[in-house]
Amino acid sequence: MPIVYRLNTSNMTTNNRLVWLFERYYAQTATGEEQQELFALLDINENDETIACQLKQYWEQLQHTGADTPFTKEKADALLCTILGNTTHSSTVVPIRRKNHRYWYAAAAVLVLAAAGWLFATKQQPVNTTTVKAPVVITPGSNKATLTLADGSLIELNNAQQGVIGQQGNASIVKKNSGELAYTTAGNTAAPVYNTLQTPAGGQYHVQLPDGTQVWLNAASSLHYPTAFTGSERTVTLTGEAYFEVAQQTKQPFVVQLSGSRVTVLGTHFNINDYTDENATRTTLLEGAVQVSTGQAQVVLHPGNQSVQHHGEEKLETGEVDGSAAIAWKNGLFQFDHYDIAAIMRQLSRWYQVSVQYENGVPAKKITGKISRTASLDEVLQILAFAGVHCRLQQSTIIVQ
Numbered sequence: 001m002p003i004v005y006r007l008n009t010s011n012m013t014t015n016n017r018l019v020w021l022f023e024r025y026y027a028q029t030a031t032g033e034e035q036q037e038l039f040a041l042l043d044i045n046e047n048d049e050t051i052a053c054q055l056k057q058y059w060e061q062l063q064h065t066g067a068d069t070p071f072t073k074e075k076a077d078a079l080l081c082t083i084l085g086n087t088t089h090s091s092t093v094v095p096i097r098r099k100n101h102r103y104w105y106a107a108a109a110v111l112v113l114a115a116a117g118w119l120f121a122t123k124q125q126p127v128n129t130t131t132v133k134a135p136v137v138i139t140p141g142s143n144k145a146t147l148t149l150a151d152g153s154l155i156e157l158n159n160a161q162q163g164v165i166g167q168q169g170n171a172s173i174v175k176k177n178s179g180e181l182a183y184t185t186a187g188n189t190a191a192p193v194y195n196t197l198q199t200p201a202g203g204q205y206h207v208q209l210p211d212g213t214q215v216w217l218n219a220a221s222s223l224h225y226p227t228a229f230t231g232s233e234r235t236v237t238l239t240g241e242a243y244f245e246v247a248q249q250t251k252q253p254f255v256v257q258l259s260g261s262r263v264t265v266l267g268t269h270f271n272i273n274d275y276t277d278e279n280a281t282r283t284t285l286l287e288g289a290v291q292v293s294t295g296q297a298q299v300v301l302h303p304g305n306q307s308v309q310h311h312g313e314e315k316l317e318t319g320e321v322d323g324s325a326a327i328a329w330k331n332g333l334f335q336f337d338h339y340d341i342a343a344i345m346r347q348l349s350r351w352y353q354v355s356v357q358y359e360n361g362v363p364a365k366k367i368t369g370k371i372s373r374t375a376s377l378d379e380v381l382q383i384l385a386f387a388g389v390h391c392r393l394q395q396s397t398i399i400v401q
Helices: 014-026 032-042 045-063 073-084 102-122 341-352 377-386
Strands: 146-148 154-156 163-168 171-175 181-185 194-198 203-208 214-217 222-226 234-245 254-257 262-265 269-274 280-287 290-294 297-301 305-310 317-320 333-340 355-358 366-372 391-394 397-400
Touching (some): 014 032, 262 269, 290 305, 333 341, 341 355
Antiparallel strands (some): 146 194, 171 181, 194 222, 203 214, 234 269, 262 290, 280 305, 333 366, 391 397
16 A cells, blocks of 8 residues: 655645655654655645745755755755756666656755765864774676686686687687677588687676677676587576677577576577575566477567576466666666565675675665666665665675665
């Protein structure tokens, strides 16, 4: 049942109430109930003029403090564009939407951040000789992976030079200018050898297989494949998550072997999420058709369909989903569609190479929105705070409050 917030306007006019709530929000003394009442008032068009005046008043007050605040008007404008989803000014895009008047939420959030920056700058104790430890800055993941050759030797791809980096049978392994890994063959080999591409937490990588199939591997994932496809099937083994654009070869189906199922295709675009720390294996089809099978269960997916196999079960469930959400990671985004906090934290853990702890259990919240995967972890946590999910970073651990 949706939560209904009641507006308390019995003892004052709506405008006065709005100003009073805004003052408490700005001072960071508003209760959770008062914040929700403020947000409800922000949704009323008739209050726009009052809100605009209040924002201007507080910004001018902040600018005349005389403090050397690092939170300049330019930075505030950039953050405002960030919250409103304008990627021209920032890498952090389209954060959590609460209601229709998200401009006012954004502007209020920027103002409070500015105030917090001012308070920090002006309320420091006198300088002493105590060494202040620099805050931990955790950057986002990047293109990095390890390639294990048939003889067990390793190639760190992010350190490898461009050009031919190895030879496996009749296949040459090439690192392209774009960083993509590719295999070129001079003919089939009677006894193909196998390579394994593995990304660490905080890594992702793009590989073109010998048949021309394109694979994007997400963080903490691996793909095991032959350097030449010579049998009746083109079979690869996946752990973790990957997006596939399979080269069409009608007489040689492409098969992805998973921990508890397999996906068979001829030529199509699809995403598979098979992380062991998730509760299920999810196969999402964007183009073409695939067959998902496990034990006695078997389903055929069409574009926009997703199959779900809960770990330890053979049953396959299917439904319609937003395919773009399933491959948002490949396009540089975290995309949450009514996600619970634990699911979001698992994604952050894999991408930023951090662990997660919950002070008082997992908060009972659902989040919808998009955040750039190029944002720093601190930026991501600030955006989540706008949605009411408060965390702090302690070394390499996210503490969810």
